[in-house]
Amino acid sequence: MCGIAGIFDLNGRRPIDRACLEGMNATQFHRGPDEGGIHLEPGVGLAHRRLSIIDLKGGQQPLFNEDGSVVVTYNGEIYNFPELTHELQRAGHRFRTHCDTEVIVHAWEEWGEDCVQRFRGMFAFALWDRHTQTLFLARDRLGIKPLYYSELPDGQLIFGSELKVLLAHPGQTRELDPCAVEEYFAYGYVPEPRSILSGVHKLPPGHTLSVRRNQRSAASPRAYWDVPFATAAPIGMSEAAEELTERLREAVRIRMVAEVPLGAFLSGGVDSSAVVAMMAGLSSEPVRTCSIGFADPAYDESRYAREVAERYATDHHNREVDPDDFALLERLGDLYDEPFADSSALPTYRVCEQARRQVVVALSGDGGDETLAGYRRYRHHLAEERLRNPLPLGLRRVLFGSLAQVYPKADWAPRPLRARATFQALARDAVEGYFQGVSVLRDEQRSTLFSSAFRRELQGYGAVEVLRAHAGRAPTDDPLSLVQYLDLKTYLPGDILTKVDRASMAHSLEVRVPLLDHPLVEWASTLAPELKLRDGEGKAVLKKAMEPYLPHSILYRRKRGFAVPLANWFRGPLREVMHERVLGEQMRDSGLFDERTLRRLVDEHGRGARDHSAALWSLMMFQTFLDKVQPTSPRSGCVLPGA
Missing domain, CATH: 3.60.20.10 (Aminohydrolase, N-terminal nucleophile (Ntn) domain)
Structure with a gap:
């Protein structure tokens, strides 16, 4: 790179x-x-x-x-x-x-x-x-x-x-x-x-x-390009799985050309394991694989990576990382320049650091969830859509919007028991419903977070307009394909690929992504949605394709991503740091935030009354950005995306 x-x-x-x-x-x-x-x-x-x-x-x-x-x-x-x-x-x-x-x-x-x-x-x-x-x-x-x-x-x-x-x-x-x-x-x-x-x-x-x-x-x-999501001649699961295997093998093969040491990330998840399986079949030498593990079993998945490494006799390197690895907070501001609130940036940095000790180029499994519908939120969205569809939007807004007003807030409860959240979801259209599902802070939370002066600066602008603009250009109206398209336009480049690019480049490591080979992405977008999400199982066609190559314990276990114990950090070793940053002079002088809301978030989380770890992490990363870049005040007014 x-x-x-x-x-x-x-x-x-x-x-x-x-x-x-x-x-x-x-x-x-x-x-x-x-x-x-x-x-x-x-x-x-x-x-x-x-x-x-x-x-x-x-x-x-x-x-x-x-x-x-x-x-x-x-x-x-x-x-x-x-x-x-x-x-x-x-x-x-x-x-x-x-x-x-x-x-x-x-x-x-x-x-x-x-x-x-x-x-x-x-x-x-x-x-x-x-x-x-x-x-x-x-x-x-x-x-x-x-x-x-x-x-x-x-x-x-x-x-x-x-x-x-x-x-x-x-x-x-x-x-x-x-x-x-x-x-x-x-x-x-x-x-x-x-x-x-x-x-x-x-x-x-x-x-x-x-x-x-x-x-x-x-x-x-x-x-000059867009994901087509065009209707293609229907094919069955077996045929699709066979073709996916061949397309993935080719995408991996052309990414194995290098004049420097080359290997792969291996998390033990379906995507990275599939890439390693293809690499092993194409290489005459053991594939170099890299992973990280955690001492705390609640965060450790290294055993799954070892299982794949042993199956393919890879040259495997695992590094155990302390789950309380929060020494990188200052470094993140230097890496990302802009505020960036995905806390998995911390373990991503460490796995890139580990990989660079062995290789200069690493293949990764990024992109599989967006391309082949692997996220659990897709299932939740389709379930909400099935409830929304029988009634017109105008009626749903009145009926369920009113019910949401009278039911108590219950963010602490399991998702199926959050009646108010469910009624709010049913009162929205598909794009707004998905937006609320992926938001770090929902509309009402951001409204109370921002100062009245800053809300005036926004002039009524809401972040949902980003998804609305993309949905307006989407080549599909299928409920699953639409949200995949939205993620391919926003979450994939803005979060996933940004995270990996900055973390890998910090170590002068090149990362290649076979599952984002554009001919493969184009082809996958034309598959029937039920081949990607079947009976609640995401990436169904990829898992079927990999059955000859990977064990059931890898393919069909519950999906887990890199996780860090933010909630515990903010009640323990990072309590004082978080308090100083979120409630410090710099955040107060920015004029962006309501001080009472900031204090409430810190107090409720510290007492264990609510889990505000996502909001507090977002605020800490924003403060880190302010400290590094020292921007001036916001300009007046907003311009819509693309305007």
């Missing part, structure tokens, strides 16, 4: 400050410790940090075409580059290296902006074409690799792999986007295309951005 950065003068050919560009690039040294490169010409500056994986001697960047008129800085892997190289050579292009980077400049010459349609892999790149005076930015289809950009008041466009790259430019303001704050406390991350800062954007997955010299402002991103 690598890091990219750049400065482009939208209005002319003003000289680019080399020291400024070098400073931006230096902030992402961890993404590419092997080499660094800079290209400057009037009005254009491109920078690169390299983690060498393929063509170790010949893949330096920025990289040029034959006459030097096209130059690229690139982060990622294009797995079909050998085939594209041959095709482009037959078309007359001359190659000087054996790396996938050079494919990009020649593909641009041959196919222009449509070149991204030919790439199979993960990527974020910036390409400058001197002949057409065009800067072209692109991000892969699923958002595996990140790309931030910002248009400065002086007419410069700056970009980079992480937000810290942009913050190193003296012209980048640090004004909070109030809508992004609302979205963060709803989702636990800031979904694309926003960032936490006003004017800084993330290029959405499956989009490109093309800007030309002397444009008044940057153009809008253009979508």
